[in-house]
Amino acid sequence: MTDNAPVSAPLTLLGTGAMGTALARAWLAAGHPVTVWNRTPARAEALAAEGATVARTAAEAVAANRLVVACLLDDASVGEALEEAVLSGRDLVNLTTGTPAQARARAAWAGARGARYLDGGIMAVPPMIGDPDSGGYVFYSGSAQAFEEHRDTLAVPAGTRYAGKDPGFAALHDVALLSAMYGMFAGITHAFALIRREDIAPEEFAPLLTDWLTAMAPAAHQTAAHLASGDYTQGVVSTLAMQVAGTATLLRTAEEQGVSPQLLTPFLELMRRRLAAGHGDEDTTGVVDLLATR
Structure with a gap:
């Protein structure tokens, strides 16, 4: 009797840290043959026991499969790991955290070596990988053809979102969302x-705080609409003039409570600058233009 079940696509994974190990386990659990490499070989031993093939060198790992996924420390680590590897005919998916400029440079570097390139921004932590209900996903940008060809395989560990042909867009989306997160953390x-x-x-205040932030989050849609239209006054309920007038109470309360206002004052100062420039009938959208100086 012949087994005609489809064989899951094989792939190579460079880097078996916390995230790399989670990725490898998700692919192995789904039946994908996985070749792994790590600079410290001992860190790949657990995956070998779970069915992964451990390569002695990064070059050997790259030679094993057409699809090569890198999840290393930084951009420099990617270059060092792949220095001796033959990339011609390979599809390199770089899930290493980096900047948009690094992604674009790495895409050009890979292209010059004959590889198609996808950059990735992982919007998840390791425990979310392999759990379809976790909400985790990965931004991808670069070669549209490579993304379409490997979409099913890439979707195994986490959801996929294609951000565009510009290789830097995955990293840009990643950092933009993380920046918003840290702004929220500052407010909290x-x-x-x-x-x-x-x-x-x-613990009793926390639900009030989360409910309030949830209620305010849709303001992002109005900011987006203002930026798209160029009219920063459309639909404004709480004008910049009103908001700036109210900031004195925020600062006074912080002083009374013995709390430093250093997490608030940079944004409040930008609001005052926009108001001083004659934009009191807008909301805070104009602060975007103050920040985007180029």
Whole structure:
């Protein structure tokens, strides 16, 4: 009896740190033959016990399969690992965290060596990998043909979102979202600092905070609409003039509570600058233009 079940596509994974190991395990669990390499061989031993083939060198790992995924420390590590590898005819998917400029340079570098290139921005932490209900996904940008060809394989560890042909767009989307996250963390930190020394239970305050942030998050859609139309006054309810007038209370309260305003003052100062330039009937969208100086 012949087994006609389709064989899952083989691939190579360079880097078996926390994220690389999670990726490898997801592919192995789905039946994909995986060849792995790590600069420290001992870190790949657990994956060998789970069915992965461990290559002695990165060049050997690259030679094993057409699809090569890199998940290393940084961009320099990618260049060092692949220095002796033959990339001609390979599809290099770089999931190493980097900048848009590094992604574009690495794409040109890979192209000169005969490889198609995809850059990736992982919007997940290792425990989310391989769990289809976790909400984790990966941005990809670069070769549209390579993405379409390997889409099913790439979708095994986490969802896929193609960000465009510009190799730098995956990293740009990644960093833009992370930057927004840290802005949110700054607000959360300041809010908890304000109540820290009062008889207010943090665990009781937290649901109020998350509900408020959830209610405010759709403001991103209005900002996007303003930027697209160029009209920063359309549909504005709380004008910049009103908001700036209210910031004095924020700062005074921080002073009364003995809390540094350093997480708030940079943004508040930009709001004041925009107001001083005569844009009091807008909302805060104009601050984007103050930040985007080029």
